[in-house]
Amino acid sequence: MEPTRTRTGWRQGASRWWTRLGALDPRYLTAFLITLVLVVGEFQYGILGGYARLATALAVTTATEAALSWLLRGRVVNLQSAYITGISLSLLLKPQSGLLWPFALGGFIAIASKYVLRYRDRHLWNPSNFAISVLLLLAPGSVAILSHQWGNDLATNLVIWAFGLAIALRVGVLHVTLTYVPCFVLLALVRHRLVGSPVLAEVAPLTGPMYQLFIFFMITDPRTTVSTTRGRMLVAALVALAEAGIRIAADYDLAWLRPLYPSPPILALAIVGPLALWWDLSRSRPVPARGGAIDSPEQAAPILEPGASRHA
Amino acid sequence: MSRWRWLGAALAFAAALGLTGWLGRHAPNRVTPRGAGTLGFRLQEVARASGIDFAHHEPTLDPKLDHLAPYIAALGASVSVADVNRDGWPDLYFTNSRFGYPNALYLNVGNGQFRDVAAEAGVADLNREGEGVSMGAVWGDFDNDGWEDLLVYKWGYPQLFRNLGGMRFQDVTQAAGLRHWINANTAVWFDYDRDGLLDLYLGAYFRSDVNFWDLKTTRIMHNSFEFATNGGKNRLYHNLGGGRFEDVTDRMGVGSTRWTLAAAAADFNDDGWPDLYLANDYGPEELFLNQQGKTFVLTRAGLSDDSKSGMAVALGDLLNRGRLDVFVTNISEPGYLFQGNNLRLNLLGEAGRFRNIAEGVVADAGWAWGAQFGDLDNDGWTDLVVVNGFISADRDHDYWYAMSKIAGAKGNIFEDARNWPRIGTASLSGYERSRLLINRASAGLKDVAEEAGLTDRYDGRAVALADLFNRGVLDLIVANQNGPALLYRNTVAAPHHWIAFHLVGTRSNRSAIGAEVTVEFAGGKQRRVVDGGSGFASQNDRRVHFGLGAATRVRRVVIRWPSGQEQAIANPPVDRLHLVVEPQR
Numbered sequence: 001m002e003p004t005r006t007r008t009g010w011r012q013g014a015s016r017w018w019t020r021l022g023a024l025d026p027r028y029l030t031a032f033l034i035t036l037v038l039v040v041g042e043f044q045y046g047i048l049g050g051y052a053r054l055a056t057a058l059a060v061t062t063a064t065e066a067a068l069s070w071l072l073r074g075r076v077v078n079l080q081s082a083y084i085t086g087i088s089l090s091l092l093l094k095p096q097s098g099l100l101w102p103f104a105l106g107g108f109i110a111i112a113s114k115y116v117l118r119y120r121d122r123h124l125w126n127p128s129n130f131a132i133s134v135l136l137l138l139a140p141g142s143v144a145i146l147s148h149q150w151g152n153d154l155a156t157n158l159v160i161w162a163f164g165l166a167i168a169l170r171v172g173v174l175h176v177t178l179t180y181v182p183c184f185v186l187l188a189l190v191r192h193r194l195v196g197s198p199v200l201a202e203v204a205p206l207t208g209p210m211y212q213l214f215i216f217f218m219i220t221d222p223r224t225t226v227s228t229t230r231g232r233m234l235v236a237a238l239v240a241l242a243e244a245g246i247r248i249a250a251d252y253d254l255a256w257l258r259p260l261y262p263s264p265p266i267l268a269l270a271i272v273g274p275l276a277l278w279w280d281l282s283r284s285r286p287v288p289a290r291g292g293a294i295d296s297p298e299q300a301a302p303i304l305e306p307g308a309s310r311h312a
Numbered sequence: 313m314s315r316w317r318w319l320g321a322a323l324a325f326a327a328a329l330g331l332t333g334w335l336g337r338h339a340p341n342r343v344t345p346r347g348a349g350t351l352g353f354r355l356q357e358v359a360r361a362s363g364i365d366f367a368h369h370e371p372t373l374d375p376k377l378d379h380l381a382p383y384i385a386a387l388g389a390s391v392s393v394a395d396v397n398r399d400g401w402p403d404l405y406f407t408n409s410r411f412g413y414p415n416a417l418y419l420n421v422g423n424g425q426f427r428d429v430a431a432e433a434g435v436a437d438l439n440r441e442g443e444g445v446s447m448g449a450v451w452g453d454f455d456n457d458g459w460e461d462l463l464v465y466k467w468g469y470p471q472l473f474r475n476l477g478g479m480r481f482q483d484v485t486q487a488a489g490l491r492h493w494i495n496a497n498t499a500v501w502f503d504y505d506r507d508g509l510l511d512l513y514l515g516a517y518f519r520s521d522v523n524f525w526d527l528k529t530t531r532i533m534h535n536s537f538e539f540a541t542n543g544g545k546n547r548l549y550h551n552l553g554g555g556r557f558e559d560v561t562d563r564m565g566v567g568s569t570r571w572t573l574a575a576a577a578a579d580f581n582d583d584g585w586p587d588l589y590l591a592n593d594y595g596p597e598e599l600f601l602n603q604q605g606k607t608f609v610l611t612r613a614g615l616s617d618d619s620k621s622g623m624a625v626a627l628g629d630l631l632n633r634g635r636l637d638v639f640v641t642n643i644s645e646p647g648y649l650f651q652g653n654n655l656r657l658n659l660l661g662e663a664g665r666f667r668n669i670a671e672g673v674v675a676d677a678g679w680a681w682g683a684q685f686g687d688l689d690n691d692g693w694t695d696l697v698v699v700n701g702f703i704s705a706d707r708d709h710d711y712w713y714a715m716s717k718i719a720g721a722k723g724n725i726f727e728d729a730r731n732w733p734r735i736g737t738a739s740l741s742g743y744e745r746s747r748l749l750i751n752r753a754s755a756g757l758k759d760v761a762e763e764a765g766l767t768d769r770y771d772g773r774a775v776a777l778a779d780l781f782n783r784g785v786l787d788l789i790v791a792n793q794n795g796p797a798l799l800y801r802n803t804v805a806a807p808h809h810w811i812a813f814h815l816v817g818t819r820s821n822r823s824a825i826g827a828e829v830t831v832e833f834a835g836g837k838q839r840r841v842v843d844g845g846s847g848f849a850s851q852n853d854r855r856v857h858f859g860l861g862a863a864t865r866v867r868r869v870v871i872r873w874p875s876g877q878e879q880a881i882a883n884p885p886v887d888r889l890h891l892v893v894e895p896q897r
Contacts (some may be wrong), residue, residue: 045538046618071317096339096644097652098671105332112325116318134329139336140647152536152723200731201717208720250713253738261713262647 027080029167034087034217037160041091041209044156047146048090049097056100057093058086060107068115081127085110088128088217092210093135095143102143106131117274120281124274126221133270137259145263146210157212164216173220179233180219181206183240191244195251205265214265224273226280235276243268339646339676351750352806353689355765355788359799363426364418366797369410371445371467374527379734382703383711384524385409387447387497387517388467389773389791390849394451394460396433397479402778402853404789405430406797407446407464411439415446415464416797419479424781434481435462435473441525444468444493448774448849452501452510453822454551460823460854465496465514467524474555489557494520495544501844502577502586502826503874504564505605509551510821510844513588515572516544530730534571535723538620540594542727543571566608570595576625576846578636579828581660584876586826591622591640591848597654614665620651624848628685628694630657630751632836636828638666639696641680641848645741648712649719653680653698673759674749679741682848686777686786688764690808690859692835693751699772699790703735704742711738743769746790770795778853784810784887786857791849809860809886813869815842818894820874829856830870834863860886 038054041047048054065082069075086107095102110131114123117130135143168174188202205211219225219239225232246264249257260267359365368389373381388409396403401420408415414436418426430436439445444466451460459475472488473481485491490512498515505511518524519542522532534540546568549557561567570592577586585602592598597615600608626639635658642651652675656666679702685694703711714733718726725731746768748761761767770792780787781801788800811831815824825844830837843852860866869881873894884890 068321072314072321094650096650096671097668097675101335105328105335109325109328109332112321112328116322116325134332135336136647138329138333139339141336141339142646142650143336144646144648144650146720152539197714197717197733198731200725201714201733204718204721204725204731205716207722207725210720247713253709255708258710259647262716 027078027084029171030217031080031084033163033167034084034091036163037213038087038091040156040159044153049094052100053093053103054087054090057089057103057107058083060104061086061089061111064108064111068112072115082111084217085127085131088213089131091213092128092132092146093143094146099142102135102139106135109134119278122223122277122281124224124277125270126218126224126273129218129221129224129266129269129273132263132266136262136267140259140262145266146213160209160212164212168216168220171220173222173232175229176220176225176232176236177215179236180215180240183237184243187240187244191247191251194248197251210263211265214269218266219269219273224277226276227284231276231280235272238276239265239268239272242272351689351760351764352691352808353764353785353802353804355748355800355802357765357768357798358801359797362424362799362801363428364404364797364799366406366416366418366428368406368792368794368797369408369413370794371409371524372411373524376527376530377524377729380729380732382705382735383732383740384729386703386771386793387773387849388445389793389795390446390448391774391776391789391791391797392449392451392845392851393776393778393789393853394462394851395854396451396460396475397477398459401782402780402855404797405435405449405451405462406791407449407849408439409445409447411441411445413439415439415449420780429479433479434483435464438464438466438471447497448499450499450501450845450851451823451854452825452844454501454510454512455555456509456817456822458822463499463501463512465494465499467495467518469493470496470499470514484555488555489559490549492520492547492559493523494547495522495524497573497849498575499845500575500577500588501823502588503551503821504548504577504586504602504608505550506585506820506874506876507551507605508817508819508821508875509553510823510825511551512549512557513566513575513577514547514549515575515590516546517571517573517593518544520544531728533727533729533732534594535727537594537719537723537726540571540723541569543569543592543594545569546572546590564608565610566600568592568598568610570598573623574625574640574846574848576627576638577826577844578627578841579826579872580636580638580658584872586874589625589627589638591625593621593623595622596620597622597640612665613660614656614667618654618668620654622654623681624683626683626685626696626847627841628696629839630655630685630694632693632838634830634837634839635661636839636841639683639685641677641683641698641700643679643741644676645679645712648716650676653677653683673747674757677747678744680747681773682775682790682850684775684777684847684850684852686852686857687751687810687859688748688786688788688802688804689750689806690785690804690810690861691751691806692808692833692838692859692861692863693753694838695751696747696749696757697766697775697777697788698747698749699775699792700746701742701744701769701771703738703740704769704771705739706737707739707743709736709738711735711740714738715740742771745769746772766800768792768798770798774848774850776847776850776852777857779812779855779857782889784812784857784889808862809864810858811860811866811869811884811886812855812857812889813871814855814889814891815871815873816891816893817873817875818896819877820894823854824874824894825854826874828872829858830872831858831860831866832868832870833858833860833866835861855889
């Protein structure tokens with residue numbers, strides 16, 4: 001009897017925890033996850049390369065968000081999404097030693113893009129994605145993107161994957177992740193057949209930390225993707241397809257596409273994401289601006305209120 | 313009003329984009345032309361004119377590695393300097409790395425010409441099937457008979473040659489107890505227990521059970537790009553005297569299995585005992601502090617924070633503080649990877665750690681390999697030379713993208729060489745320009761390679777410095793992978809003074825390897841160490857050279873001999889080489 005009661009108690013506890021998790025603003029969950037990644041990565045592997053980078057990125061993103069929202073909306077908005085952008089940039093940007101300007105300019109460009117590059121009152125690019133793409137394309141001599149492992153510690157990776165999947169599910173964007181990953185694997189097999197590279201080499205990127213950040217924080221950003229579940233899945237598949245195109249071009253060394261080769265997924269999303277959102281917005285009726293549209297531009301909150309993920 | 317505000321934000325946004333582009337175009341790794349003729353010195357490549365026509369050939373490997381051969385076989389070019397025949401002129405030894413291709417020993421004839429005598433000396437034909445191929449060499453008088461002996465380390469069996477004098481060498485490897493297969497890419501002579509006999513540290517790269525010509529498995533690669541510890545085990549051999557060595561690796565605690573590419577020995581913490589500094593590929597640098605010759609302790613010293621691709625260890629006194637600072641080369645490639653070189657100020661005395669101050673041109677030298685400190689313009693401040701470039705092949709095909717597929721992946725994927733994409737004829741950080749960083753004291757280091765005449769685009773591996781023509785200036789010798797050896801003859805036009813020392817140990821090893829010389833002059837006090845192997849696959853002249861700038865007087869010279877004895881010399885005359893024999897006491 002005792003074990004049964006214990007099991008029941010455990011289930012009830014988990015259920016309560018899950019319900020409470022669901023009641024939380026999704027931005028808190030995302031902020032928690034990316035902070036977890038930051039803390040684990042820094043203490044295990046020293047991924048930041050100096051706290052000045054983190055401080056610069058966070059200071060610039062939050063200050064820019066505060067200033068632009070006050071200037072253009074008349075009030076200072078919730079700074080959580082700026083916090084998430086700042087941490088994303090700190091994790092993903094790997095510039096030359098001693099350079100802080102990529103974090104400062106990247107932070108400003110990321111946040112400002114939300115206020116400047118807009119269509120029908122929606123920003124088109126995921127801010128981190130836009131800033132990283134701009135830095136990679138305009139300043140490749142100074143900036144690279146995270147391309148390293150964070151060790152081979154399976155436990156660390158499992159923790160990030162477990163939290164990532166749970167939170168993606170709770171935030172209602174798991175379908176994006178679960179579309180992109182199989183598409184990537186499928187297209188990796190196609191690339192393997194096409195270019196003759198070892199199959200594991202083609203699948204390998206998916207096992208790295210850059211992809212963990214990409215599939216949990218960037219491609220899942222509902223504010224910069226289309227309005228329906230089916231549409232978002234289609235966009236995820238198209239991003240994977242565009243990425244595969246860039247990768248095949250890289251394998252054949254097409255010189256004119258060389259600037260895209262250092263980070264195919266980031267740049268594929270920067271190309272496909274805004275086009276899809278623009279197309280989606282242009283064929284739907286204008287949506288009146290909402291109070292939360294700017295202050296939660298990067299994360300799930302406004303359109304992932306209960307029911308939002310069931311638009312389809 | 314709102315529209316105007318949006319316009320303001322848009323303008324700021326556009327300005328940020330413009331500024332990013334401008335900063336991108338003015339990245340510190342780009343060449344900024346400066347006026348020639350202001351340097352005060354000039355390098356001229358004279359290898360062929362001096363009779364040096366050596367060309368390195370990369371190893372051929374087991375066919376199982378054909379798809380990755382250029383990547384794996386990209387090591388082996390080395391140069392080491394020694395006065396082999398004791399005629400007062402530094403000679404040069406270059407290694408080759410393909411079966412049947414000879415190493416070269418260029419005897420400095422003294423009239424600006426060199427002559428290869430390796431074959432008659434018996435140190436040419438070392439690259440043979442079943443024996444392995446040469447990766448580098450270090451000279452040191454291990455038997456204290458007054459003649460510099462030769463240790464050639466290999467992917468294979470190392471070979472120790474006793475210099476018999478008269479340009480004759482005897483292979484004493486077996487008797488010395490050194491005939492153990494090791495895929496070594498660095499070696500250092502140093503006397504860790506101060507018993508007057510040179511001991512030997514061998515740094516292994518690939519595991520020692522890997523035979524590249526009879527592979528049992530392709531699971532031979534590193535299992536992490538940042539934290540790999542599955543490399544070969546380094547070895548410390550204690551010189552017992554009588555031509556015999558004993559493996560004391562485990563007892564002394566220096567058997568690192570990181571992927572060691574370079575090592576250097578010096579007394580970094582000023583306790584009178586030589587320490588070991590390792591540059592490891594796919595992992596952090598390691599500093600083993602010597603505990604009075606009884607054991608070594610791996611210390612953090614601020615080194616474990618960085619995990620990079622260390623490829624050379626150069627020692628120099630950057631700021632004339634009387635300390636030995638450390639420069640370690642790493643990889644930088646636009647868009648893909650900025651590990652950055654490390655220029656570590658030695659603050660062990662006051663802070664218990666090194667502080668990395670590398671940025672700009674110091675941090676980014678491409679795919680950097682060999683490096684050495686030396687005062688090339690004799691202005692009293694030590695300069696820094698860096699050679700670089702990994703694989704220069706087809707200019708239209710690049711391997712960086714292909715490598716990036718696996719670089720961030722789980723280690724058990726790329727640990728197996730079979731899972732690496734085919735490299736074919738692609739380049740990988742090829743055709744890079746070397747760097748010559750002139751030390752402008754408080755103005756920092758400036759890259760003047762192009763103006764100075766260091767202009768080749770070969771895949772540089774090793775660089776050594778020596779006053780080859782006994783003129784009081786340091787010349788450069790560069791060993792290129794799969795390319796010709798180069799000799800850059802230095803001409804210093806500026807009216808600078810210099811002083812140099814040739815040390816002979818008595819209680820210490822005869823080569824005086826590990827002796828530390830500190831010169832006190834108007835420009836401060838500068839320290840140098842007698843080299844038992846440093847940089848990458850290289851060894852500088854045993855004679856230590858100091859530029860003095862305008863100073864016409866040296867107040868004092870302090871020599872700390874490897875035996876622990878300290879010797880001071882007051883007011884030695886400048887502009888000359890001093891022969892100093894260790895006092896017997």
